[in-house]
Amino acid sequence: MLKLQRKISIPVYILFIIVLFGVVGISYSIWGNASVARGTEVSDVTGQAMPEVTKVVWWHSMGGENGKVVDKLVTNFNAVHNDIKVEAVYQGSYYDSLTKLKASFGSKIGPTLAQVYDIGTKFMIDSKAITPMQQFIQQENYDTSQLDEAIMNHYVVDDTLYSMPFNASNSLLYYNKDMFKAAGLNPEKPPLYFDEVGQAARKLSRDNAWGAYFGIQSWYMEQFVANQGAELVNFGNGREGLATAWQLNGSEGVKVLTWWKELVDSKAAVPAAGKSDESKKWFIDGKVAMILDTTASLRDILNGVNGRFEVGTGFFPKAPGDKGSIMVGGGSNWIMNNKSDAEQKAAWTFIKFISEPEQQAFFHVNTGYFPITKAAYDQPLVKENLAQFPQFGTAIDQHQASEMSRASQGGVLGVYPDARKLTENAVNEALSGVKTPQEALDAAAAAINAKIAAYNSQL
Template sequence: MKKKLLSIVLAASMVTAVAAGCGKGSDEGGGKSDKPVELVFWHSMGGAGGEAITKMVEDFNKAHTDIKVKAEYQGSYDDAINKMKSSQQGNAGPDVMQLYDIGTRWMIDSGYALPMQQFVDEDKFDLSTLEKNILGYYTVNDKLNSMPFNSSTPILYYNKNAFKEAGLDPEKAPKTMKEVKEIAAKLTKKDGDKVSQYGYSMAVYGWFFEQFAAKQGLEFANNGNGRKDKATTVEFDKNGAGLNIFKMWKELYDTGNAGNFGRKTADTQNAFNAGKTAMMIDSTAVLNSVIKGVDGKFEVGTAFLPTINEGDKGGVSIGGGSLWIMDKKDKNRGKAAWEFIKFMVSPEQQVFWHKSTGYFPITQKAYDVQEMKDHLKKYPQFQTAIDQLHASPVESRGALLGVFPEARQVVETQIESLLQNKITPEEAVEKAATTINSALEKYNKANK
């Protein structure tokens, strides 16, 4: 009898122990723990962006006792991707990752992340308040893959004082690249062969090539810019987009009125701030730093990205990056990551983020916040970016390529060769298309 009783007690103890163990949580997130869920957030924001993220994460942690987020800077986006690939071998990567826009196709194909749409649907989260053109880039087959976070578009920056000195109306910025060419001639200042102020400049940047293609309303790649199906070839060599861009770039540069300060956009920006160029194309994200850099030396004007042709009906595509929830095979961690992302895109946080960095608020509700209204009143230049975003058709949202980082470098190499008179615009188009198509073929074979 004693043995039987002892067996019953032992069995009951084991059941209790198992139940207690289950209560502490499992890979399926079946229970809750007294300890906060700890999340790792990888980002690639240095400077003001990094400081803003640190503050946002601190505020989140203070407001959420059940979740603790640790933000870790990973260097450039490319550095972060390489670390991500290595970390996946031991499931040691982050819970949330910031990735640049052109890494979207790669991340989808990798299978490393969970689609954001899953969390949106489960939580019945209202996406209608977010900017549709920004959401559009990260939406494929009606499924949102990641949450937009640091979003930007290119705009024209110009020196209003220089316009006045040249007898130009400072409230009338050029709307086409033909007008840019004409106005640049009037703005350029020369002392013999030495140029003290170029009329216009833009960095040798593949993103600008993509933007001018979108502005023409033409696709960069086939299969609906890689959205109906994976892109297998580029389209810019067939639809005329590439040739129009290369010709425009070369003709403008050959006038001697357009400066070339290399691939780094910061170098062109510094030239503009110092008055060495009177107009430039750059991201909306640098507006704050431009205004601070100019420091009152002249009034900064902003305008839409000029069109290449008079009747172009396209718009601009979103640049920047988004937030991905990595698949850690743990429902509790996934839900915690979703709570963190909702916080990061809330109106108040997006106003703080915009004021700190210059990136777009991705939610329209941010413009109802008084702090944002005051900010726009102080810096009306940013209204240009908002108007341009809303005026852009969703069809101009940009392409998805698994080899986009390489594609940009290929385009930049061709632009440099073109400006150095090593190749013609026609040859630049052919070489860029051939090289990118070859990379696409290899990528698609490896990612069936």
């Protein structure tokens, strides 16, 4: 029996030691994880203190190739900041993303930082869910003079910069230089005025190809009106008082839609009521000679055409005598106020990073959005890109030629997304002959004004 007890006692003793070390290991693991959760510093394998990591979740609407560029910006940032980790999450279209953001208000499931398109500005301010960018700017005396003033002012309301511009764009005329040559038109002189566009479109409409295809976008109507120096809504485009009336049914809007319908009726422009994505595809396929689209489509168009024909870019069309200016489009980034101070400051650090000249140069060259930081134009990458692809210079030239005014600053109203949908329906009705341009725009304005009144009554 004694021998048997000795044989058993050895493994029991070893088992006791193993259990003891296991308990110590589990305790250490729990303590270590708890330390990270509390945000205290822990040591890595070298014994050096590791900094607390603050996570920033960024919701954005940059899909496709532009999404890859955004991911690269995030990777660049995370590589040089070991105390902050930004996680970019694609949320679909601008409209879908804003809808999801609205649903997240009042909960902890929302992001730290959110990209919102320009027409969501008023709603975001009224939501009370954001920390104005002006607060961070004042806290550290951030130099805003380095930013493009016209772009920045688009997001300034009541002398406060509520969000930081990120992706800035305007509308351009894209045209097929090869088709221009074949039609006897000067490929180096794109049409600028309404009558010139019409004449060119009629000459280009031949051999199973259309002269023009303008996708149904309210943004184009708004640009046409701003180019005439007219404001979209009353009270200084909603910047000198609460907007109460949509004004796209004024003489400026009617003139544009009448001209547009004449192009369609003369069979110089595609009568289909498609969106810009469809017109862009037709252009890339060589089925149409001229389209309107955002500067942000330039890289996609060049890649899609892939040298099969020469792509030209021109200023957005206008009527002779128009002295207005083009509006800035795109989106900006907003910081949510339901996150900790540390998280908000981390988001601000990321915003500053992607606003730096080097990052803006990379973003501009790979997307077509123009830089929000003036010094980006001095970057070798931008200069080399312009030399290789002069089409990028058109948006820059058009932007810099525009004078700042209430009209070019853009409208501010809480129901802007709804207003755009109703306006697009009106354009459809006018082009298809269901209503006259005046009747269609009047009906849309009445519906939009009712929505504005309902929104304002809740403020």
